[in-house]
Amino acid sequence: MRTIFHVDMDAFFVSVEEIFDPSLKGKPVVVGGKSDERGVVSAASYAARKFGIHSAMPLRTACQRCPHAIFVEGHPDRYRDYSARVHTVLQQFSPLVEMASVDEAYVDMTGTERLLGPPLRSAHTLHETMKAETGLNCSIGIATSRLVAKISSDQAKPNGILYVMPGLEASFLAPLEVRRIPGVGKVTEKNLHSIGIMRIGDLAGLSEADLEARFGKWGLALAGKAQGLDAGGWFDKDFSTESSPAEGPKSISHEHTFDHDTQDAAQLEATLAHLAEKVARRLRDHALHARTIQLKLRYSDFTTITRAHSLPEPTQIDIDLIEHSRRLLHANWDRRQSIRLIGIHASGFSEEQGQLSLIDGGRAERWRQALQATDRLRDRYGESAVSLGSGLRGKYKERVQENPAALPGSGPRKV
DNA sequence: TCTGGGGTCCTAGGACCC
């Protein structure tokens, strides 16, 4: 029998902002951007939630619900820093810690009783240590599976601890809404409601065969989740010993939503080139080469298309990404419509570089050296210090020169 | 409710090969 903690930081981004500006404490605070910008809420303080504000809500809606709320841009580097501190605290309690995202983690506490006491006691100690060492509140769910631990930390919020004792999983889950199951979103919830399944207990009452007939493979997974089982069964894996083969990212992408929809080809190309440079930069940082380049366009009416192209040889060079994404743009953009969002996505990674690229083999090495030099300059002087020329073009260039903040991605970053 | 940005995983159809 395992003992799993799911540790979830309370209103993480807001709480970190409060450390840097204590005057925010207790006030309705919204992290995500200005109140009149295109964008959504990344995190809301508990005071803001009282006005009906929640994450993923459009900023403009949040502003309508609470005009006197304080809107702040996020600080991703601060969150990464505090996430690392959280990780450090957790490692004092178990060597088996898995950060599931920037603000939550699974900790395998199996076998720590002799050292740290029974689960409720060690959770209490962890809770206090977290507050003392990071200044942040967290909620802790304790259970025999990751799934139930996660659902119970959710029920423990804010700033609480909830222990689902072994054997009580089914009775804990039964009264909860199906939406509480991780992986059940709006669509699945609606589908389940349409056949009269409202609560996890209802779901647990259906047979595997029934669920499979209705939802296919996903139905089988759902049947397991309704029992509180992790994906691979109950006792199966012991997380960090079965070394994660999925080392490193599987895709790297950047996208940008314009303040105003546009049909200006120069602006689109300049933005795309800039996004491509950021993707290429990150490919080099990870020592990865991508074979598939995908363009994403979202029109004013919010219809979204993606168009992909696979290269004969993988690449990590700016101009390959810029050229291929530019071709995809011109081949697929319906010019009757104006564009709200443009993005580029790289996948199909390998660690080796391709023999061919748009540049012939002899010059490839010099290119690599030049790119390394620009990477270093950007490290030292900032992202906008160096550009390959194609990143800036036409009208857009003028705007950028007058106002560096006009360049997507420069200035304070959104979360 | 006028809807971000970064990811992961899944499905489904068609091409192509044996």
Added chain:
DNA sequence: TCTGGGGTCCTAGGACCC
């Protein structure tokens, strides 16, 4: 040349998570 079946790769779209 009245036509099966499987495997793999590629592409497009969508659900979901934080």
